[in-house]
Amino acid sequence: MYYVSTRDKSKKLTAAQAIALGLSRDGGLLTPETLPSISEQDLVALKEMNYQDRATFIMKLFLEDFTKEELDSYAQKAYSMEKFDHQEIAPVYTVDQITHSLELWHGPTSAFKDMALQMLPHLLSASLVKTEEEKTVCILVATSGDTGKAALEGFRDVDKTKILVFYPKDGVSDIQGLQMQTQEGNNVGVCSVFGNFDDAQTGVKKLFSDVKLREDLENRGYFLSSANSINWGRVLPQLVYYVSSYCDLVKKGTIKQGDLVNICVPTGNFGNILAGYYAKRMGLPIGKLICASNSNNVLTDFIKTGIYDRNRQFYTTMSPSMDILISSNLERLLFAMSNENDTLVADYMQALNDTGKYEVNDTIKSALEAEFYAGYCDDAKTQVTIQKMWTENDYLIDPHTAVAFDVLEQYRNETGDNTQTIVVSTASPFKFCDNVLGALGVTDLNEGVDILDQLTEKTNMKAPAPLAELRNKTIRFEDSVEKEQMIDVVLDMLK
Numbered sequence: 001m002y003y004v005s006t007r008d009k010s011k012k013l014t015a016a017q018a019i020a021l022g023l024s025r026d027g028g029l030l031t032p033e034t035l036p037s038i039s040e041q042d043l044v045a046l047k048e049m050n051y052q053d054r055a056t057f058i059m060k061l062f063l064e065d066f067t068k069e070e071l072d073s074y075a076q077k078a079y080s081m082e083k084f085d086h087q088e089i090a091p092v093y094t095v096d097q098i099t100h101s102l103e104l105w106h107g108p109t110s111a112f113k114d115m116a117l118q119m120l121p122h123l124l125s126a127s128l129v130k131t132e133e134e135k136t137v138c139i140l141v142a143t144s145g146d147t148g149k150a151a152l153e154g155f156r157d158v159d160k161t162k163i164l165v166f167y168p169k170d171g172v173s174d175i176q177g178l179q180m181q182t183q184e185g186n187n188v189g190v191c192s193v194f195g196n197f198d199d200a201q202t203g204v205k206k207l208f209s210d211v212k213l214r215e216d217l218e219n220r221g222y223f224l225s226s227a228n229s230i231n232w233g234r235v236l237p238q239l240v241y242y243v244s245s246y247c248d249l250v251k252k253g254t255i256k257q258g259d260l261v262n263i264c265v266p267t268g269n270f271g272n273i274l275a276g277y278y279a280k281r282m283g284l285p286i287g288k289l290i291c292a293s294n295s296n297n298v299l300t301d302f303i304k305t306g307i308y309d310r311n312r313q314f315y316t317t318m319s320p321s322m323d324i325l326i327s328s329n330l331e332r333l334l335f336a337m338s339n340e341n342d343t344l345v346a347d348y349m350q351a352l353n354d355t356g357k358y359e360v361n362d363t364i365k366s367a368l369e370a371e372f373y374a375g376y377c378d379d380a381k382t383q384v385t386i387q388k389m390w391t392e393n394d395y396l397i398d399p400h401t402a403v404a405f406d407v408l409e410q411y412r413n414e415t416g417d418n419t420q421t422i423v424v425s426t427a428s429p430f431k432f433c434d435n436v437l438g439a440l441g442v443t444d445l446n447e448g449v450d451i452l453d454q455l456t457e458k459t460n461m462k463a464p465a466p467l468a469e470l471r472n473k474t475i476r477f478e479d480s481v482e483k484e485q486m487i488d489v490v491l492d493m494l495k
């Protein structure tokens with residue numbers, strides 16, 4: 001199986017080449033040429049496996065240039081009990097008779113990004129060996145909070161890699177900020193950027209397309225790669241938990257093999273829900289894909305109208321990892337829905353770049369309508385949802401997950417569809433204590449890490465160990481720069 005750019009499919013790359021490169025030189029996203037399928041028999045076999053073996057099985061379908069033994073060893077390391085605090089890695093918690101929460105935050109940084117970023121470093125360093133790359137890779141990350149910490153943890157002290165993370169100064173929670181500022185490891189750098197997530201992301205994209213910088217770094221023995229969800233090595237591990245959660249529901253007897261389930265995903269850059277879409281195309285029995293946004297509802301409008309328009313107000317919300325106006329991974333969806341029409345996708349992306357706007361053709365519009373439902377939830381409703389979920393279901397959720405639960409309710413009210421639904425829970429509530437406590441009626445909040453104790457007191461739930469340990473960590477990174485100065489930070493780190 002080969003990988004091609006969504007903007008030019010004439011050049012074919014191996015999986016290792018695609019993962020080592022991260023982003024195609026033409027600005028497109030590297031994507032498998034065709035999707036493999038999962039048969040009913042595969043699902044029967046997968047049902048009996050643990051998470052690690054399920055991961056190997058699914059990834060092997062896409063990574064022909066990797067052996068099963070290699071993938072096995074990565075899965076053992078990435079999803080070990082040292083890193084995760086739950087035996088099942090991605091457990092499914094049943095909230096009520098038709099609603100199930102897929103908890104993707106039992107990893108080292110308490111958010112779903114760990115699911116992919118514990119795996120990516122293994123895939124990447126093996127890809128570098130396979131492509132006979134001699135230079136050191138420097139991973140550049142723009143993050144709205146969760147990716148940064150998860151990438152830092154995944155890559156820390158991994159041989160022949162460096163990692164540099166930029167985050168928007170006012171776009172992350174206290175705990176998220178502290179997690180990054182206290183990062184340990186000898187190959188890591190962290191810097192905040194004045195502005196919002198799009199400023200940080202645009203800045204990083206600019207660095208990637210800077211030819212002069214690339215030459216400079218090459219002379220110094222470095223090349224740049226990405227851990228953002230545009231890297232195929234990020235999307236692929238996310239396919240696993242959709243398959244895994246389906247198998248778990250069959251195993252529990254909640255559904256029968258072959259029954260459809262809906263999935264509802266709190267969405268930002270469109271990487272998570274894209275993996276769900278791919279899983280469906282591969283044969284996993286998924287009905288509707290419910291795309292949940294916060295007040296930055298550019299995707300809600302897009303899915304409803306076929307018009308993507310980023311020219312709108314940007315809101316800083318209590319679900320910061322979804323504060324995004326340009327959802328990069330949507331490009332892969334357009335590629336799939338247009339029958340891999342690279343010219344068309346390139347045109348849309350050119351229009352997005354020139355005018356901030358594009359409108360898809362009727363084929364894509366009908367595909368969007370058939371596959372997706374979209375809705376959004378503002379901060380006030382997010383808080384109400386957290387509170388309701390806690391009092392009515394004894395289930396504590398973070399603001400991102402709350403957005404999804406609210407949009408699911410909208411969907412059910414509008415359509416009357418009571419299909420079994422998997423809601424993807426993307427962060428531990430302890431990562432966003434301030435807003436969760438606010439939702440539970442606590443207004444006088446403790447400073448810094450002490451806020452964790454407050455949430456414990458209120459709910460009797462224990463904070464995840466890596467968050468509780470922040471208390472004893474030293475701050476190592478405090479710099480902030482304008483986005484024009486990001487290049488200096490890179491040059492300074494890669495001296």
Ligand SMILES: *Cc1c(COP(=O)(O)O)cnc(C)c1O
Nearest residue numbers: 146268269270271272321426427
């Ligand atoms: C990254 C993130 C999201 C959004 O996921 P995308 O793949 O960018 O759509 C949602 N919730 C949390 C907690 C996240 O960290």
